Amino acid sequence: MQIAIGLYPGLTLLDAIGPYQVLSQVPGNELIVCAERTGRLTDDNGLIHFDIEHTFADAPRPDLLLVPGGFISRKLARDRDPIVDWIAEAHPHTTYTTSVCTGSLLLGAAGLLEGLDATTHWSAYDELATYGARPTEKRVVQQGRIWTAAGVSAGIDLALTLLAEIYGPEMSQAVQLGIEYDPQPPFDAGSPSKAPADVLELVRAVSAEKEAAILGQ
Numbered sequence: 001m002q003i004a005i006g007l008y009p010g011l012t013l014l015d016a017i018g019p020y021q022v023l024s025q026v027p028g029n030e031l032i033v034c035a036e037r038t039g040r041l042t043d044d045n046g047l048i049h050f051d052i053e054h055t056f057a058d059a060p061r062p063d064l065l066l067v068p069g070g071f072i073s074r075k076l077a078r079d080r081d082p083i084v085d086w087i088a089e090a091h092p093h094t095t096y097t098t099s100v101c102t103g104s105l106l107l108g109a110a111g112l113l114e115g116l117d118a119t120t121h122w123s124a125y126d127e128l129a130t131y132g133a134r135p136t137e138k139r140v141v142q143q144g145r146i147w148t149a150a151g152v153s154a155g156i157d158l159a160l161t162l163l164a165e166i167y168g169p170e171m172s173q174a175v176q177l178g179i180e181y182d183p184q185p186p187f188d189a190g191s192p193s194k195a196p197a198d199v200l201e202l203v204r205a206v207s208a209e210k211e212a213a214i215l216g217q
Contacts, residue, residue, distance in 0.1 A: 001028075001166070003089075006051065007035045008076060008083050010214060013043045014152050015032055015095045015100040017069030022159035025175045026167065033122035034084045044070050044214060056086040064162070068155070069101030069120070071211040074096035074127060077109035084109045091112075096162060098147040100155035107146065108133055116143040121151035122192045137191065153190075156181060 002022055005016055005124050016033075024031055034054040035041055041050040059065075067087065076083060088110040091097045104120040107113055108131025117131040118141055125135040140158050141148045149158035160181070164172035189195040195203075 001097075002030045002032065002059065002061075003066070004032045005058035005062040006056065006059075006065065006067045006083050006086060007033060007041055007052065008070075008072070009041050010044045010072035011068045011070040012101060012152060013045075013048060015070065015103060015155050016066075018153065018155040019066055019068075019100060019159035021179060022156060022175055023066075025131045025178060026163065026171065032062070034059050040150050044072065048069055052178070056074050057081065059090070061090060063092050063094060064096045064098065064100045066100070066138040067103040068153075069099070071214045073105050073174060073209075074124070074211075075104040075215055077105040077131075079134075080109060081106075086154065087112070094145065096145050096147060098149070098162070100149045100158060101151045104128055104133070104148045105129075107148065112146055113148075116146060117141050118143065118146075118148040119150045119154075120148065123204070125211065137193070195199065 005020060007016060034056050035052045037055060038052050039051050065087065065132065078208065084106055087106060089114060091110065100126050101121045103125060104118050105127060108128060114132035116133055117136050118128060119136050119138055120128045128135045139150045139154045140161050147158060148188050149155050160172045160176055163175055189199060192200055
């Protein structure tokens, strides 16, 4: 199975690295990390850099396509960045087309979510709906061969769920154990419906400030 993870400058790192860590544990798969062009690619904090060796042209028909999110993905979706064209052209040939967090906006811009249930980061539900999707708070949403995951850390759940679908629950459980994915967060505040109101407003304010800074670059 060829797995292609499509990246772009300004992505949120865990969106891609979480699924990468899970999917790379399965022997025999060909995993390609690709972007519009080769060379240096930087995350949304400007601190971690990838040396990209493959372009989208190197993975025109992956079996499993995955795109991460990031504040910049909103702009990429609106401007129909080359990653959107790659998704649209590759999707007819995939077995699974998937996204993490606001990566679902890129699927939407590619015309894949019209009339489908889908999820994304909770702050982007309204924007997701503009692409014809029906936003849901579910952590992982499967609609045929299109799978979407909620914000950031949900990419690990997406990848483990995909492994169970493709290889069976034993493989998924083995990988889960191997990476010791046993979440026990100190607070039950991981969704807007659970977080205290003042925390929710703080995160909204900080996110808006960060998004404005990133999109203003």
